[in-house]
Amino acid sequence: MYAANTSHCNGVLHKLNLLREREELTDVVLEVEGRSFPCHRAVLAAFTLYFRGMFTSGYAEAKQETINIQDVSGVAMATILDYLYTGVLHAEPDQVQAVMSAARLLQVDFVARQAAEYMKDHLDVSNCADVLMYADMQGDSDLVKASNRYMASRFNQVALQPSFLQLSLPLLQSLLDRDDLMTSSEDDVVQAALRWIKSDQEERMQHLPALSKSFRHSFISPKQLAEIETKCLPTDSKVTYSKSTDQRLGHVRTEMQIFLQEDFLGHDSQQCAPCFDPSTGELYRINMPKNLDSFSVTATVDHELYLAGGILAKKDNILPGMTFRQRKFYQFNHLLNTWEPRCEMISPRVRCGLVYLKGFIYAIGGDSAKESAERYDPSCDEWTPIPAIPQSMSSELCVVTLDDSIYVISKEGCYCFSTTENKWRKIADMIQPPLHPQAITYQGCIYCIDCDKDWGDPVQALQTCIEMYNPANGEWKQSGNGKSYVFDTATLVKHGGTLYIFTVQIIDDHRNIVLRKKSVVYVNQYHKETESWLNVTDKDSLVFPSNLMKWLGSGNTGNRTDCLVARLIPQCLGKRTLVEDLVAEMFPDEEEENNDSSDSSGSGISDDSDSEDNLLYQEDSDEDNSHEDGQSGSDEEDV
Structure with a gap:
């Protein structure tokens, strides 16, 4: 007969701990900093080489009923004894170094390792030098290395x-x-x-x-x-x-484009965003915080990245129809390619407007009332409230900065916040109130497009236009002579001193037995002198690789894509990855379909378009499509 009682081991430890608490059958007392700890020699010897050597040698302590332990704090000894008798390690943050020192002396390896890992995971500007000096004193080379690297970052x-x-x-x-x-x-x-x-x-x-x-x-x-x-x-x-x-x-920093797609962290395998270097055509990864989705990101003038709010990415933990906003706020560590927690926001937010202006970061809307706002000071890691938006924003909003002001655009209206006067004022509304606006600033004006038209209404869809706001006269007008656009996803990008718009249209390929969706991408460049959006005909000068366009079109129909421009360090973004591999990892269900592609040799750029407004990227398809290009936008400082 053979039988195993899986609860026996835990039961033994539990009963031994009860005996210790009652001081029953204890046969040794450890004296530490004036505190007495009755224990069992057998337990101490079983779990630590230090006490095993002491109790099985010819030392005087082997027979003493009371043993004085030097160079160990009372709190650290209590923590280690609790671990020995329960298997659970719990130490307050300010006691971790003391516990690690005691564990190394008493040769409790697990506790020492866990304390070192905790310190590695909780390095910050205020403690990293102290941790380095401590690690050097302890001779912990791994902790020394981690501390040095963090200090460099x-x-x-x-x-x-x-x-x-x-x-x-x-x-x-x-x-x-x-x-x-x-x-x-x-x-x-x-x-x-x-x-x-x-x-x-x-x-x-x-x-x-x-x-x-x-x-x-x-x-x-x-x-x-x-x-x-x-x-x-x-x-x-x-x-x-x-x-x-x-x-x-x-x-050594390079201007790069970070592409963030709405709900793009819904894929379990996806915890990074594609980061494109236009100067080399290389694609990299920028790691993103785990278990967060629908957050907002902004960049400062010195290219520090900050991320705010969001909801839990694991939607199984959220009740249907419920959204749990987060107060979380992070700063990107360029060297380590990680996001470090900073002071949490005052209000929980999701998809808030997050912008940087003259030394401060502003988080606007996205709260339960969709109207509050607050300001973050990086110099002291502190949030303070600012006046709320005069109008509650029931729909999505976008936020951009221009000169000394912050502009909020939504279906409910447009508002401007003066940072010098610390107050809001109403400005002209867009000609067509947007359900899902994206905006970007360029040469003193704001360009905006609605990315969430009623796609079931073909008339409304065909009326999607780029609008331009000029603060000088306080008016909106339709850009590009009022040309309208049809798309599933659209994004405005500022690069090389000009604006681009690329739009993604999802089409169905009926040539195959199995219905397959195709992503068709159109790109146009803005020419302000003629107030027109013209196609880019020179492949070599194009700033967007065709396979990156495939990723942009791989999400759900209507998903919003934002582009954030910042100067990053390519060497720190981890392993360089082919775009095809990144797409396969982010969308594993499409990998087999992509491998069957009939067009794998070229960029997919079509040069035979007759329209001056269209440049077509066509993935896995050679069919001719007539489509008028559109442009959606994201301020370079607002995602």
């Missing part, structure tokens, strides 16, 4: 922290030698080192020659070099610089 902010000034010379040198310091200039590196010296100038000035070997001379400004030369150095000392001619990683 936020170097400018970390260098302003008091703990940065406590770094030892070797740790500071190791940091300043890194190629991946995220700084805007080499002067930042020099100034950080000089700040470290100034904090204890009498003692540390002698280290300037050693630190200067980390400075990359080719990239230091003449003014900064002159300041270094004025420093009073010890006798027989001189400043020598690094021989490296490589720029720091933070100095």
